[in-house]
Amino acid sequence: MSSTSVVRPSYAAVLRIPYARRTFAAALLGRLSYGIVPLSVMLAVTRASGSYAVAGVVMALFSGTSVFLSPARAALIDRHGPRRALVPMVAAYTALLGLLTVTVWRPGVASPLVLGAVTAAAGACTPPLGPTMRAVWGRIADDRALVQRAYSLDAVAEELLFVSGPLLVGVVVGFAPPALGIVVGAALIAAGTAAFVASPPVRDLTPGGVRARVRGKGRRRVLRGIGRPVIAAAGVGLALGSVELLVVAFAEGRGHGSDSVAWVLAAMSAGSAVGGLANGAVVWRTSAGLRLPLLVAGLGLALLGAALAPGLGTLASAMAVAGLFVAPAITTAYLIADETAAPEARVQAGAWVNTAVNAGATAGTAAAGLLVGGLSTGWCFAVTGAVTLLAAVAAARGATRDGGAPEEETVGKVGDGGAARAA
Structure with missing residues (x-):
C-alpha cells in the first residue's frame, strides 16, 4: 500500500482500483431500477385499479417486503456467494415484475388481491445490489481511507440515481403506459446484475467455509x-x-x-x-x-x-x-x-x-x-x-x-x- 493512498486517496484513486469502474458501473446500472420501479408500479397500479387506496396498500406491501426482508436476502449472499444467490433472486424478481406488467397493462382487469400478492412477492425478491457492492468495495480497497472514499462515492451516486429514476419514469409515461416503466426497471436490474456478477471481484467472492463458521459463532x-x-x-x-x-x-x-x-x-x-x-x-x-x-x-x-x-x-x-x-x-x-x-x-x-x-x-x-x-x-x-x-x-x-x-x-x-x- 502506498503512503499516498493512506494520506490522501482521491476519488480517481478509487476508480483506478482494478475492475472498480466496471463493477461499480454494473452495480449502478442495476440500482437505477430502484429509482424507476416503485414509482412505475404505483402509477401502473393506480391506472389499473382506478383507486389510490388500492395503490397505497399495494405499495406498502411492495416496500414492506423489500425493506424488512433485505437482511434475510443479504444473509443468502453471505452464505452462498453473490453469483449463486443474486442470479436466482434477479430471475424471480424480473419474472414477477413481468407478471405484474401483464396484470396491470389493461385497466380494470386484475383484482386488488392479485395485485397485492404479486407486488409483495416481487418486493420479497428485490436483489440487494447496494449492500453487495459495498461489501465488494471493502474487499478491493486496500486501506480504510480508500474504503471511506469509495463509500462516499457510492452514497452520492446512489442519491443521484434516486433523483434521476423518477425523471426517467416521467419521460416514459409521456408516451407510453406506466407499466412500461416496470419493464424498463426489470431490464435494467437484469442487465446490471448480469454484468455485476461477471466482474472478477464479484466472481471471486465465494462462500468457502462460511456456513460452518456462521453456525458455530451464532447470529x-x-x-x-x-x-x-x-x-x-x-x-x-x-x-x-x-x-x-x-x-x-x-x-x-x-x-x-x-x-x-x-x-x-x-x-x-x-x-x-x-x-x-x-x-x-x-x-x-x-x-x-x-x-x-x-x-x-x-x-x-x-x-x-x-x-x-x-x-x-x-x-x-x-x-x-x-x-x-x-x-x-x-x-x-x-x-x-x-x-x-x-x-x-x-x-x-x-x-x-x-x-x-x-x-x-x-x-x-x-x-x-x-x-x-x-x-x-x-x-x-x-x-x-x-x-x-x-x-x-x-x-x-x-x-x-x-x-x-x-x-x-x-x-x-x-x-x-x-x-x-x-x-
Missing part, C-alpha cells in the same frame, strides 16, 4: 457491533421521512405550490451530495465511531434550526445545511457496520443499516402525518430534530463504550481475512 456474534450504526441510521431515516411531509405542509400552509416543495427537497439533496463528497475527501483523525453521533447530532440541530424558518427561502437554506450531514452519517454507519461485523456477514451488516434507514423513513412519515394534524410545522420540525438528537445520544453512548481508536490505527484491517473476507 449474534456474527453481527456483533452493528447496533450503534443501525440506531443512528434509523434516526437519519426518520428525519428524512418526516422532512418530506413537513416541507409539503410548510409550503401549502404559506400558499406555495408543489414546485416550491421540489426546490426545497432538491436543496437538501444537493447538500447531501456536497456533504458526501466532502466527507470522503477529508482524512479523518478521529474514528468513525466518534464521528457518527456528531454527524447525526448535526442533522438534528439543523432541523431544530428549520423550526425557526419564517419562509420558504430560509427553510430551503436550513434543508441544505441539514443535507450536509445526511450522506456522511449514512456512509459512516456503513463503515462501522462493515468494520465491526464478522467477515462472513459483511453484506448482512450493510443490509441492516439500509433497512434501518428505510424503516426509519417509513416511521418518520407516519409520525409526521400525525403531528401535522395537531402542531404547527415549526413544532413538528423541532420534535423531529429532538428525536434525531436522541438517536445521536444513543450512538454516542455506544461509541463511548467501544472507545474508538483514531482511524489511522485501523488502516490495513480492511484487507485482513483473505478468503474469509471474500464471503
